[in-house]
Amino acid sequence: MISVAIDGPAGAGKSTLSRKAAKALGFIYVDTGALYRAVGLKFSKSGADESLSCDIEKILAETTVDIRFIDGEQHVFLDDCDVNDEIRTPKASMMASAVSAKPAVRAYLLEMQRKLARENNVLMDGRDIGTVVLPDATVKIFLTASAKVRAERRYKELLEKGSKVTFQEVYDDMVQRDYNDSHREIAPLKQAQDAVLADTSELDFDGSLQLILNIVKERL
Numbered sequence: 001m002i003s004v005a006i007d008g009p010a011g012a013g014k015s016t017l018s019r020k021a022a023k024a025l026g027f028i029y030v031d032t033g034a035l036y037r038a039v040g041l042k043f044s045k046s047g048a049d050e051s052l053s054c055d056i057e058k059i060l061a062e063t064t065v066d067i068r069f070i071d072g073e074q075h076v077f078l079d080d081c082d083v084n085d086e087i088r089t090p091k092a093s094m095m096a097s098a099v100s101a102k103p104a105v106r107a108y109l110l111e112m113q114r115k116l117a118r119e120n121n122v123l124m125d126g127r128d129i130g131t132v133v134l135p136d137a138t139v140k141i142f143l144t145a146s147a148k149v150r151a152e153r154r155y156k157e158l159l160e161k162g163s164k165v166t167f168q169e170v171y172d173d174m175v176q177r178d179y180n181d182s183h184r185e186i187a188p189l190k191q192a193q194d195a196v197l198a199d200t201s202e203l204d205f206d207g208s209l210q211l212i213l214n215i216v217k218e219r220l
């Protein structure tokens, strides 16, 4: 099986670019951030806040997260409900970041991700795909852009969805999440030694997609 691992910080355009790139390659696209978001949502629904001063193991034992592909698109199910839209709010983002720092949560989601890559040609995106989940991935890419550019992109996306956030809130959120994701003890966000760096700060969407496809095709 062929696996392409794409890691990078929030807002680098990973999901949109990865979805398109996977389609062009004929691979399954696995958005692993959505799994952490679903777990975060479960913790919110259980009454926990970002401090997660709750019985993590107990909540996980009562949680079922799975991925189903509907018309080729990944849908994340939490306890048998499709939560694809619910997991995209700024609050869900912060909860996802909080739960993703917990070793028990990472262990809970690890095997599911590896199984998908054992059984399919995948393009998988996240934070630790090239370093932890698929250390032997066929191709590894570290996709990034400056924090300002990433916040601008995310802000535009949220405005289009009718959200009332300010740019400053989005930017501060982004910087905070970068810090959380790269400073946690377990599986922090970092470029794998053998990953190719793809910086899209100066590129538009089509340019970024072309860059990714070129990197992959050169290595297959």
Ligand code: DC
Pocket (backbone or CB within 6 Å): 010, 011, 032, 033, 034, 036, 037, 093, 096, 097, 098, 100, 101, 125, 126, 127, 128, 129, 177, 181
């Ligand atoms: O990519 P995203 O914004 O949907 O990810 C949500 C959160 O999940 C993010 O704060 C980091 C975490 N995450 C992770 O720790 N490991 C992954 N492989 C994917 C996401």
